[in-house]
Amino acid sequence: MLRGNLKLIIGLIMLAIFLVIAIIGPSIAPYGINETAKMEYVTTKQGGTLMAPPFPPSKKHILGTDRWGYDILSLLLYGARFTLFTVLIVSFLRVAMGGLLGFIFALNKHALDRPKNKVKVNIFSGLPIFIFIYFILYRINLQPVMRPVTLTIIAGVLMVLLGVMNVYNVVYGKTIEIKKNLYVTAAFSMGGSRWHIMKKHIWPAMKSQMLIIFVNEMIQVMHLIGQLGIFNLFLGGTIVQMDPPLAISVTKEWAGLIGQFRSSFYYSRWIIMFPLSCYLLLLLAFYWVAQGLIKREKLIQRKQPFLS
DSSP states (O other): OOTTOHHHHHHHHHHHHHHHHHHHHHHHOSSOTTOBOOOEEEEETTEEEEEOSOOOSOSSSTTOBOTTOBBHHHHHHHHHHHHHHHHHHHHHHHHHHHHHHHHHHHHHSOTTOOOOOOOOOOTTTTSOHHHHHHHHHHHHHBSOOSOHHHHHHHHHHHHHHHHHHHHHHHHHHHHHHHHTSHHHHHHHHTTOOHHHHIIIIIHHHHHHHHHHHHHHHHHHHHHHHHHHHHTTOOTTOEEEEETTEEEEESSOOHHHHHHHHGGGGGTOTHHHHHHHHHHHHHHHHHHHHHHHHHHHHHHHHHHSOOOO
16 A cells, blocks of 8 residues: 555655654764863964854764754754654544544444534634643743653643544544444444444444544644744743743753744754754654555545445
8 A cells, every 4th residue: 555655655764764763862862962062273274263152064063053062963862752752642642542532422322313403612622722731831841840751741641631622523523424324324223232333343444544643643743842832831841041031941852942942043043943854854754644644545445435
C-alpha cells in the first residue's frame, strides 16, 4: 500500500529520523545543555577583533549560538525528546480514551434507535483549549518550583482531558454510521454480542480510521504546544528574566525555543530560524503521514468496499 504513496513514505521516514533524534539527541549533542561559548579574539587582515556571542553558523557551531553563547544544535537535540514524546503520548492517550468511550457508548446505543431531534450545546466548544491550560498552568509554570518532568506531565494530563471529547465525538459518530449498515443490523438481530459486533464488524472498518485520527491528534497537539509557546508557557517550565525581559524554556522544547528566541528575528535571524524550521518540519511530517493514510484508506475502500 506504500507504492506510489510518496507523502506517506516521506512522512514516515521523517518521523523515524525525528524519533531517533529524540532518543539519542542528548548523547550526540556537541555541547552540554549548560555549556556556553566564550568571547573569542579573532585575527583578521585588518587586525585583531574581539567577538562575543551570538556567533553565526560555523564549523565550531554548526547552527550558531544564541546571544548567551548556547549552541543552537545542542539545545535542539536536548529539547527534541520533550517535544516529540509529549506529542506522541498525549495523542495516544487522547485516542485511546476518547476512542474507547466512543465505541462503548455507540455500541450501547440500540441499532434501531432513532436519533432524537435535540440540539446539544457545549459551552466550552467555542473556546480554544490553550486558554484553559494557560490559566491553569500560569502560576505553577512561571518561575517553577516543580521538576520539569512533573510540569510536563501536568500539562500533558490537561491536554489529554481537554481533548478526549473531540476524539469521542468523531469515533462515536463514525461507529454509529457503521452500525447503520445492513450486515451490522443483521448481526444484532441474530443475537450477536456487542464484543462480537465490535471484533468482527466495527473494528475492521475503524482500525485505519483510528490511525488517521491518531495522526490528526498529533497535529492538533503540536498546534496547541505552539500556541502555548507564543504566550511564553513552555513545556516543563518557564524562567522569567527581568533585565532584559525574557522568558527562557527550562526543557528547551522546540516551541519554547521559538518563543524564547522570537526577539532575535530582528538582529540574528539564524537563532530563531533553526528551531522554527525543526518545528515546521515535524508538523509537515505529521501532515504528510495524515494525507498519505487518507489516500491509502481511499484505495482500500475502492478495492474492498464495505457492504451497505
